[in-house]
Amino acid sequence: xxxxxxxxxxxxxxxxxxxxxxxxxxxxxxxxxxxxxxxxxxxxxxxxxxxxxxxxxxxxxxxxxxxxxxxxxxxxxxxxxxxxxxxxxxxxxxxxxxxxxxxxxxxxxxxxxxxxxxxxxxxxx
Amino acid sequence: xxxxxxxxxxxxxxxxxxxxxxxxxxxxxxxxxxxxxxxxxxxxxxxxxxxxxxxxxxxxxxxxxxxxxxxxxxxxxxxxxxxxxxxxxxxxxxxxxxxxxxxxxxxxxxxxxxxxxxxxxxxxxxxxxxxxxxxxxxxxxxxxxxxxxxxxxxxxxxxxxxxxxxxxxxxxxxxxxxxxxxxxxxxxxxxxxxxxxxxxxxxxxxxxxxxxxxxxxxxxxxxxxxxxxxxxxxxxxxxxxxxxxxxxxxxxxxxxxxxxxxxxxxxxxxxxxxxxxxxxxxxxxxxxxx
Numbered sequence: 001x002x003x004x005x006x007x008x009x010x011x012x013x014x015x016x017x018x019x020x021x022x023x024x025x026x027x028x029x030x031x032x033x034x035x036x037x038x039x040x041x042x043x044x045x046x047x048x049x050x051x052x053x054x055x056x057x058x059x060x061x062x063x064x065x066x067x068x069x070x071x072x073x074x075x076x077x078x079x080x081x082x083x084x085x086x087x088x089x090x091x092x093x094x095x096x097x098x099x100x101x102x103x104x105x106x107x108x109x110x111x112x113x114x115x116x117x118x119x120x121x122x123x124x125x
Numbered sequence: 126x127x128x129x130x131x132x133x134x135x136x137x138x139x140x141x142x143x144x145x146x147x148x149x150x151x152x153x154x155x156x157x158x159x160x161x162x163x164x165x166x167x168x169x170x171x172x173x174x175x176x177x178x179x180x181x182x183x184x185x186x187x188x189x190x191x192x193x194x195x196x197x198x199x200x201x202x203x204x205x206x207x208x209x210x211x212x213x214x215x216x217x218x219x220x221x222x223x224x225x226x227x228x229x230x231x232x233x234x235x236x237x238x239x240x241x242x243x244x245x246x247x248x249x250x251x252x253x254x255x256x257x258x259x260x261x262x263x264x265x266x267x268x269x270x271x272x273x274x275x276x277x278x279x280x281x282x283x284x285x286x287x288x289x290x291x292x293x294x295x296x297x298x299x300x301x302x303x304x305x306x307x308x309x310x311x312x313x314x315x316x317x318x319x320x321x322x323x324x325x326x327x328x329x330x331x332x333x334x335x336x337x338x339x340x341x342x343x344x345x346x347x348x349x350x351x352x353x354x355x356x357x358x359x360x361x362x363x364x365x366x367x368x369x370x371x372x373x374x375x376x377x378x379x380x381x382x383x384x385x386x387x388x389x390x391x392x393x394x395x396x397x398x399x400x401x402x403x404x405x406x407x408x409x410x411x412x413x414x415x
Contacts, residue, residue: 100359
């Protein structure tokens, strides 16, 4: 069980927040993760967020919606959000559920996502 | 009544005569498909089935309690299995299979009548028993024949789906799947699974689906393609659909099917060019070609 003393690790590298979501999250913990993430974006003035969901074996409609919401929130705070590492089975389930997560940017792994964010950043500067 | 003539006693004691008569009726009824099953084979199969029946009959009930599923009937079931196996491969129809066994009725009835002609009540009972027995055997035979055929169909279908959706890596970070034939839900699912797995395996950034070989593109096929493209995007790769011929373009527009947010190209060549462009790969003629 996750609690206040054992939260999901969240690290910021070079202005880019990296979160790896674990498999055993319940709805309550996803909501608290969302709170912490937007706090972190504001505090660090981050320009990128990478959410790694490679350990998620099941993504239901709620989790899918929260992912989309997180991406949108980070974007309005000027942080580019990329969801990485979705498993084939999860992708197929989401498509069958009609959740194509159109507003969410995706990448195959964290490496590619960070590269994209960093090169995007250096182009802008 | 151990000495009374029954179906069982006829088959056991007058085995050779029953067999000879049966083969004669088979010929007369025209169920001897000599083009598919040679006369010798047919005779061999009839002999095996009849001897299996003669073997099983002393042990099992042949009256109203008849049940082919009983252990004692195993040799009969095995013999039917072999015959069905052989005849499935030759393409014998179910009707012919049914008649093949059904032809046994006539000799049995004739012999029962000559033996029990003076005892109509016993005769009726035995004819009824014989009918039940032959019907059950022929139904079982047809059942076996059909299940053998279904097994063949199932095997071929599995082989077809296996060979029909090969995902190949054609460049660093580019995978492609050429689709051939019709795209039903089952195959679309297989294609999607294979493609997504390949994306993970080869860390692909662009997935090219080539539909040049797909015979028809209707709303269903478009739906499947759309789903696949969405799933590919969720995995973090981009999907390109190639092989949109002029005919397909017309059909798609006339059907009102939309393929939003999907890159489409005329052929594999231009699809590959798009992928190269996306990945920043430059292709040109080297000095050797000049």
